[in-house]
Amino acid sequence: MKSKVIFITGASKGLGKIWAEAFLKRGDKVIGTARNIDSLKELVNTYGDAILPLELNVDNREHCFAAIQQVKAHFGRIDVLINNAGYGLFGALEETTELEARAQFETNVFGLLWMTQAVIPVMREQGAGHIIQISSVLGIAATPILSVYNASKWAMEGLSESVAAEVKAFGINVSIVEPNAFGTDWSGASAIRTQPLELYSDMKTALYNYFTPEMIGYPAATAPAMLQLVDSENPPLRLLLGKVALPQVQYVYADRLAVWESWKEVSTAAHGH
Known part of the structure; x- marks a missing residue:
């Protein structure tokens, strides 16, 4: 199989670093980005x-945009862009400051938007490419105490689904990867936590106690899935990672469909004719 040129944002640790090494091991070229590249030594x-x-x-x-052009000049092409840069913001909406909320969207939504916008012309010129957006199962099924993080992932899901339709004719595929919880430092040192209000403490405790060790995936186990996704001739728009994700999504969608069905007469009457 011909080696690929794979651009990964947020490659300094966690899943990004694991994927970077998996691609490198099999002979691909990798562009790894970080705010401090010492972490890539x-x-x-x-x-x-x-x-x-x-x-x-x-x-x-x-x-x-400059990074995309630098990579094009260096390798001549970009086969895959993995938009992995992002972080978690833990806290109830009432606890979240304006600065925290705006910063979350700057990285998780606008950072992904800029990288996607920058790579499309390169991939269009090539007549091929694959943009992989790293979302979360929380981009489909929201949870309390991560309200702004959930919002950022829902925003990028809608953006990416729309972009997928816009660029398909250019030979560009778009996939949204939605992991459940994995044993990285996403919820540890990499996360931002709001200044807590006591009235949300019981809810936080219940949420954190909900996640048993069995529910937390092994990060290294995601690498074969990412290799398979990158190599697929017909990659899916959405790919769940982890055994907890699908049951969670099935439950949420069953509930949504039941509620929508129960309000069907009201919805239909609102059409007006």
């Missing part, structure tokens, strides 16, 4: 010129 020392480390803050639109 280990991969550079092991894989040499096969990895191009780039310092990038996806919040900056100009830097996103």
Whole structure:
């Protein structure tokens, strides 16, 4: 199989780093971005010129476009873009400051938007490409105490589904990857937590106690799935990762359909004719 040029944002740790190494091991070229590329030295020392480390803050639109052009000049093409950069914001909506909410959207939504916008012309010129957006099962089934994070993922889901239809004729595929909880530091050092209000403490405790060790996936186990997704000739628009995700989504959609069905007469009457 011909090696691919794969651009991964947020490749310094967690799932991004695991995927970067999986691609490198099989002979692909990888562009790994981080706000501090010192975190990518280990991969550079092991894989040499096969990895191009780039310092990038996806919040900056100009830097996103410049990074895409730099990679095009360096490798000649970009076969896959994996928009993985993002972080969790833990806290109830009432606890969330304006700065925290805006920063969450700057990275999780606008960062992804800028990178996607920048890579489309390159992939269109090639006549092929695959844009992979890293969402979350929470982009389908929201949970309390992560309201703004949920909102950011729902926003990128709608954006990506629409873009998928816009670019299909150019030979570009779009996939949205929706992991359940995995044992990374996404909920630890990488997360931002709001200043807590006591009235939400019981709800937070209940949420955190809900996740048993059995429900937390092993990060390394996601690598084969990502390899298969990248290699697919007809990749899905959405791919769930982890055994908890599908049952959760099935439950949520069954409930939604039941409620919509129970209000069908009201909905139909609202049409007016």
